[in-house]
Amino acid sequence: MKVFPFTIPKKPKENIIVQEDITKTFFDRLHQHSEIQISHIISGKGKLVVGNTISRYSKGDTFAIGSNVPHLFQSTESPKKSHMISVFFLPNAFGHNFFDLPEMEDLTGLFEVLNFGVSIKQIEPELFKKVSKIKNTNRFFLFMNFLELLKTIATKEKELLSQKQYQKPISNNQGTRLQVIFDFVIKNFNQNITLTKVAAMAHMSPNAFCRFFKQRCNKSFFTFVTEVRVAHACQLLLDENDFSIGEIALKSGFNSISNFNKQFKAIQGLSPLKYVKSISEP
Structure with missing residues (x-):
């Protein structure tokens, strides 16, 4: 099975994909996808490869990975299951100029830095749990909580995960x-x-x-x-x-x-x- 490129499964007209993984191991093959990925680790630990850099992840960590940035999560062997909540979306999912609107100025520069992959400090897990809880109930409230999540990420301290910026898919x-x-x-x-x-x-x-x-x-x-x-x-x-x-x-x-x-x-x-x-x- 080829994992380059990888397609995020989604329903028709679904612009915000919320995925909750509770499993022994996460998807541990190097892959990339067009969607931006924001993931919060509820439990578990292991290695994280983003672009050309090796990091670690553990309970409470939050990562944002830009479009087409190669990455993988490798869980450390444990009898306990790993738990991660992820939000996926395309940069132009809401229109090509949506994030250029004056109302979105708090997000200025965020998507560019995500091309390196970032670790985000002090994110409240409740933001992700709320998004996961309402993912199948109300699209409007899901969208509002999604914007709240983006604004929170934009204001938090971030650490670059990769030394190289990725914007083009690998063949x-x-x-x-x-x-x-x-x-x-x-x-x-x-x-x-x-x-x-x-x-x-x-x-x-x-x-x-x-x-x-x-x-x-x-x-x-x-x-x-x-x-x-x-x-x-x-x-x-x-x-x-x-x-x-x-x-x-x-x-x-x-x-x-x-x-x-x-x-x-x-x-x-x-x-x-x-x-x-x-x-x-x-």
Whole structure:
């Protein structure tokens, strides 16, 4: 099944799509769609890939992802189900000039920044629960609550998730190749990953694959692999388990503690121990 591009299922004349996912794992294949996506995590945690960047998500997080921005949510294995409420809409769903009206000036600049994907701070979960509750009852009140949600997002502090702005859809051929590679790395980051193997998966020579990945992700393939490994290490460090630094390094795909510490500090700016301390401090 090709997940590039992905089509959001919707009913006829449905301009605001509200989707509630309560499942063991979210849709964990790299994909993109024309609809802007706003998602709030009610429960669950895992890795989030947006564009060319690896992040983490957990309970209470809110993300807004622009049109055609490649992304995936990978849930951490847990006996408990993950729960996410998402709102999808096309930028021109209400007319090409709707968001240019003077009454919409509070949203100025919002949609442009969403092309990078953003994490939004301090969003009240009640806004999403309200939208989900009325999604099938009253379109007018759904629209009003949707506008309230957009205005709230526009006024909140935001953090960019991607280093690269995405506005154009990736072709099916390119998307399929990237999806295969991303899927392989996300599931096998703790193993030895060779350039020869991933290049063969993409049906390219190693040199051609390196150019292909760098041009589309704005970073080298092995930089991406290291970021996935460090993101997993961050999860383990914050999960309050009894793993030693050496065990966390091994479980994250690093073959030595020294290399783990070096790569971790290069990406996070802190050593693993200082990272934990910085998170735990009030």
